[in-house]
């Protein structure tokens with residue numbers, strides 16, 4: 001069983017500058033919907049050696065986190081917005097041993113075409129509260145093969161202005177001497193690594209060089225205030241030297257003599273008082289692979305290598321990932337099997353520098369095991385036996401174990417990352433006494449899932465999710481982790497979920513590409529508590545988007561790669577040839593036989609339960625409709641988001657109104673109206689004088705921006721939205737890498753400024769809402785006086801020459817580089 005993070009293809013759009021921005025903001029309170037326990041691969045965890053308890057974790061698609069004293073984690077990259085989405089791929093992390101307030105992240109998502117942007121080093125002087133980006137002249141691959149090797153980015157412990165970064169893609173070794181602000185190539189280091197996982201991968205994901213794997217300073221070779229002379233560098237090569245050393249701070253390099261270059265070196269960790277470099281090796285770059293490997297130690301003084309691999313023969317069926325040394329107790333080392341898929345992951349510990357080892361578990365009388373640990377998943381109960389990746393074998397220890405660390409200032413405190421979470425504990429020394437330690441899921445605060453679909457039905461649980469890598473959840477609580485994911489069937493990845501408008505407890509969900517687990521359509525009639533497979537689905541047809549009819553008897557399925565299909569009353573799915581296979585689809589929420597579709601610039605309507613569709617009105621110059629949503633109270637009242645804007649029809653798509661000011665829209669949703677009986681609140685991830693998240697309480701006439709500078713939600717085009725039909729203002733944003741957020745208004749809404757008549761560009765139908773009263777523009781014209789700006793007025797931004805203070809009761813609040821606004825204090 002492998003785990004992967006969904007490789008969504010994302011295209012960032014150019015930032016449209018806000019000149020005289022007219023979209024006012026409403027303050028929102030944003031929080032993660034707690035799934036708990038991470039939910040994805042944690043390739044790196046790094047402790048600061050100087051400041052006790054200071055540690056950071058990096059993820060491959062969901063940013064980086066800082067450890068808190070209570071074992072929870074605080075996200076550091078939630079400011080990342082649409083234009084900076086690749087910051088969430090963190091390929092390396094460095095914490096400064098001299099000035100622990102300094103933190104560095106090497107970010108960028110892919111080195112192939114999926115990510116058009118170069119990478120950057122993010123540097124912080126306040127332990128990650130804020131960052132400054134230094135752009136690199138090449139790409140960084142936070143979600144690429146070999147991302148668990150490392151760390152590739154390190155601070156010189158003797159001269160902390162110096163950093164080294166080992167790049168991918170043949171770009172070699174890079175150095176900064178100004179705390180990461182500027183970087184230049186180390187031309188004396190000539191190896192760029194030879195390993196390419198799959199040279200014939202035309203997509204480019206596996207055909208790029210993994211490159212440099214890690215950089216490790218030997219602090220004891222120098223003294224404080226001067227560049228450390230001895231530095232080791234591991235590269236992703238095999239069959240040829242892959243560990244290099246300099247003794248003159250990087251002027252000259254040579255291959256370390258006597259090394260065994262059979263496998264790729266994943267980690268190189270120094271035990272300073274032993275003067276030993278410990279190296280883990282695997283026969284793949286990771287994170288999913290590894291069938292052979294080794295652990296070696298290099299005695300720096302003697303210049304000799306010793307093979308200290310903990311197991312041999314038929315016991316050695318994996319490579320090695322994480323290596324940890326106990327800086328308080330020299331000679332204590334630990335190493336993790338990178339992937340021991342069966343029966344469970346394995347961790348080894350030695351108290352004599354690798355001469356002998358003990359294991360976290362061993363066979364008693366097969367199949368009975370001696371587990372030298374107690375296990376707790378209290379903080380993420382879904383990791384238990386119902387979880388797809390543990391359902392058959394009840395794995396506890398984990399897989400993809402590249403990050404393994406012992407707190408440098410507390411021998412009892414340790415953490416390790418897996419493909420699903422972070423585990424660790426606070427009684428590690430008991431391994432050496434009673435030989436029984438406590439292991440707990442310790443990823444509270446880390447939410448790193450890729451959300452594929454969200455629904456908020458009008459009754460029952462307020463939120464259900466379709467989630468990449470985990471399947472999905474019925475969220476009985478937004479603040480407590482779910483006890484279990486969806487079961488029977490469980491799928492590794494779900495692609496969508498929908499509920500029936502007239503029977504909201506009737507729910508359908510779709511799985512993706514997991515041929516071993518049967519039909520990829522599942523059905524629930526109790527709001528997602530229990531499920532049954534839909535036997536009308538063909539084997540090996542999966543993915544895509546789904547819509548269930550108002551009365552719940554008909555399922556329209558735009559499959560991943562088998563076109564559009566429909567099934568009524570659990571009968572076999574039949575092809576729907578009249579709707580393009582790229583269509584966005586939706587069901588009417590009141591009238592059972594009505595479905596909607598949109599593809600290219602054409603809107604489609606079915607009045608026969610999805611069997612046939614006919615083309616209706618035009619969506620202007622749109623080429624790719626993103627989402628179709630339906631007013632749950634009014635048949636035929638539909639909204640369509642596209643690459644060319646937002647379109648509204650109240651006559652089942654016969655004609656459309658183009659919503660003024662919206663130049664692009666992705667996820668859209670309708671939720672509870674502002675006033676009882678009013679038009680549902682409309683939410684959009686859209687470009688309205690800049691990409692952001694917006695709400696309209698008058699059907700698209702006036703908009704308020706609801707996200708802020710601290711909450712960017714990554715790529716807007718990769719996200720999903722749903723809105724609560726019971727609570728006005730509450731909206732859920734599913735991200736591609738940072739889990740689900742829910743937001744509630746915390747400030748008052750700014751007054752409307754536009755009327756329906758002045759807003760709609762081409763109104764071919766009557767606006768369905770009450771007309772908002774006309775008021776003065778909230779954007780004051782630029783002035784040169786020092787008078788404060790009024791309520792909701794502009795008070796800053798690029799080229800802004802007007803007031804920079806606000807009238808009493810209001811605070812000038814940064815919104816984006818182009819716009820700051822007076823919001824209620």
Ligand SMILES: *[C@@H]1O[C@H](CO)[C@@H](O)[C@H](O)[C@H]1NC(C)=O
Pocket residue numbers: 238239240262283284
């Ligand atoms: C290098 O590793 C790859 C992947 O494990 C393997 O196929 C290849 O044979 C190795 N080459 C050498 C020279 O060891």
Ligand SMILES: *[C@@H]1O[C@H](CO)[C@@H](O)[C@H](O)[C@H]1NC(C)=O
Pocket residue numbers: 370371372373374436437
């Ligand atoms: C370790 O402790 C746990 C919890 O008390 C127990 O279940 C387990 O059997 C112990 N392991 C061994 C090998 O005694």
Ligand SMILES: *[C@@H]1O[C@H](CO)[C@@H](O)[C@H](O)[C@H]1NC(C)=O
Pocket residue numbers: 515539540
């Ligand atoms: C489904 O796909 C798997 C893997 O490609 C294949 O082994 C199996 O035969 C397929 N099943 C059907 C019914 O086509």
Ligand SMILES: *[C@@H]1O[C@H](CO)[C@@H](O)[C@H](O)[C@H]1NC(C)=O
Pocket residue numbers: 017018019798799818
């Ligand atoms: C700010 O002013 C400069 C100089 O006039 C101009 O080049 C730039 O485009 C302006 N920026 C914005 C966002 O209006």
